[in-house]
Amino acid sequence: MSTDNPVSQYAVRLADDALILGHRLSEWCSRGPFLEEDLALSNVALDYIGRARMFYGYAAELSGDDRSEDDFAFLRDCRDFGNLLIHELPRGDFAFTMARQYLVDVHSVAFMTDLQSSTDATLAAIAGKAVKESNYHLRRSRDWMLRLGGGTEESHRRLQHAVDELWGFTPEMFEMDELEKSLAGQGVAVDVSRLQPAWDTEVRATLAAANMSIPEEDWQVSGGRQGKHTEWLGHLLSDLQFMQRAYPGLEW
Amino acid sequence: MRIPLQPVEQLEREQRRRNSEVPELWTTLDRVMDPELPVISIWELGVLQNVELRGQTVVVTITPTYSGCPAMHTIAEDIQAALEQAGYPHREVITQLAPAWTSNWIGPAAQEKLRQYGIAPPQNADSGGVISCPHCGSEQVQAISEFGSTACKALYKCRDCAEPFDYFKSF
Numbered sequence: 001m002s003t004d005n006p007v008s009q010y011a012v013r014l015a016d017d018a019l020i021l022g023h024r025l026s027e028w029c030s031r032g033p034f035l036e037e038d039l040a041l042s043n044v045a046l047d048y049i050g051r052a053r054m055f056y057g058y059a060a061e062l063s064g065d066d067r068s069e070d071d072f073a074f075l076r077d078c079r080d081f082g083n084l085l086i087h088e089l090p091r092g093d094f095a096f097t098m099a100r101q102y103l104v105d106v107h108s109v110a111f112m113t114d115l116q117s118s119t120d121a122t123l124a125a126i127a128g129k130a131v132k133e134s135n136y137h138l139r140r141s142r143d144w145m146l147r148l149g150g151g152t153e154e155s156h157r158r159l160q161h162a163v164d165e166l167w168g169f170t171p172e173m174f175e176m177d178e179l180e181k182s183l184a185g186q187g188v189a190v191d192v193s194r195l196q197p198a199w200d201t202e203v204r205a206t207l208a209a210a211n212m213s214i215p216e217e218d219w220q221v222s223g224g225r226q227g228k229h230t231e232w233l234g235h236l237l238s239d240l241q242f243m244q245r246a247y248p249g250l251e252w
Numbered sequence: 253m254r255i256p257l258q259p260v261e262q263l264e265r266e267q268r269r270r271n272s273e274v275p276e277l278w279t280t281l282d283r284v285m286d287p288e289l290p291v292i293s294i295w296e297l298g299v300l301q302n303v304e305l306r307g308q309t310v311v312v313t314i315t316p317t318y319s320g321c322p323a324m325h326t327i328a329e330d331i332q333a334a335l336e337q338a339g340y341p342h343r344e345v346i347t348q349l350a351p352a353w354t355s356n357w358i359g360p361a362a363q364e365k366l367r368q369y370g371i372a373p374p375q376n377a378d379s380g381g382v383i384s385c386p387h388c389g390s391e392q393v394q395a396i397s398e399f400g401s402t403a404c405k406a407l408y409k410c411r412d413c414a415e416p417f418d419y420f421k422s423f
Contacts, residue, residue, distance in 0.1 A: 022320075036397035036407060043399040050320025054349065125350035129319050132352065132423060140398050 007120060008062035010183055012072060013225060015055030016083035019073055020233070021104065022048030023240050024091050033094050040140065044101070047133045054126045074244035078234050079227040086169040088224075088233045095158035098144040100166055105138035106202050107173050110195045119187035142206055149210025160212055167215040172222035174199070261351045268302050277303040277310060280338045287326045288402050291369045294327055298357030301348060309342040310335055315353050318403035355404075355423045366420055372408065374422040385410035386417050
């Protein structure tokens with residue numbers, strides 16, 4: 001199930017990013033390390049799922065058929081999802097979840113700031129809401145980087161492990177394919193390749209402040225935007241989509 | 253003395269209400285309260301953006317506070333119910349994203365209602381606002397969590413009276 005309209009395709013990618021990460025965060029609900037953190041993770045999850053709904057809703061509107069946001073979220077399979085791989089990795093331990101959140105938050109703030117000046121008024125309006133939320137998320141995820149990095153021997157070790165595991169998934173956040181290049185040329189999409197230097201500077205500064213060493217190993221993976229995913233996405237979708245697959249057309 | 257500056261979107265919202273040809277519809281919707289903060293109406297919260305009569309249909313425009321706020325669905329249902337009760341059979345609720353909602357649209361009277369309900373109202377740090385305990389008024393307060401029971405609130409604790417309280421985030 002796809003759509004021919006390029007802006008709709010772009011909106012679906014952004015929605016997929018938000019839905020998949022939102023789902024990963026929602027897995028913490030009732031499993032947080034303590035009550036306040038449980039609430040925080042669930043709140044952030046909710047922001048992402050709300051963001052996904054806005055992007056899917058717009059994609060559905062542009063697709064020009066009778067599909068709804070639910071069709072995009074619940075009735076597509078792995079290869080149709082265009083999310084960046086970093087969002088689908090299993091939640092891991094708390095250090096892994098927070099390290100991913102931090103790396104993604106720094107990117108999101110810059111991305112949504114830029115998307116606010118998109119020539120597409122709806123994308124710009126969604127970004128206007130999302131950027132405020134991401135700024136709020138970043139305040140907390142950066143704080144956790146410092147607390148875990150400067151905490152106990154164990155928290156430091158777990159955070160370093162998370163950063164090492166995640167590092168190779170970050171370059172994908174700055175890749176542009178033909179669709180995005182063409183849309184960026186029209187002022188619709190964000191040129192993410194231009195966001196990398198500032199992201200790099202900020203992330204390296206935080207890692208240094210958190211006593212983390214920058215991973216030296218040089219590897220990177222990508223393919224999410226083209227529907228080439230890790231094995232983890234299928235498992236996630238089997239959970240996320242279960243109700244609609246088992247009871248087609250189910251409504252609350 | 254500090255003269256509070258109205259955000260321009262807020263000014264426009266108030267003008268739409270003041271110049272409306274259907275003031276009775278606005279009054280009807282004053283009965284729709286936020287489901288999580290039942291002391292303030294959706295007008296006072298800044299969610300209600302416009303009410304118009306297009307032909308036979310009442311068209312209500314609302315804007316979400318947070319992207320994923322589950323209360324938006326309930327609010328839309330409550331609007332439908334209030335209008336139905338007031339005798340308007342044809343209704344439509346539209347969600348509008350821009351201008352993005354901000355807690356700056358909550359006016360002084362509504363802030364006071366929140367305080368009396370036990371929720372510290374939003375404080376804009378840029379304009380020198382200080383968070384104070386809604387129970388004893390002390391400014392010796394401490395953040396416990398950036399996130400609370402709903403997306404719009406954070407958890408605080410008063411160092412003087414030791415009571416925990418919700419703070420409506422400045423957003």
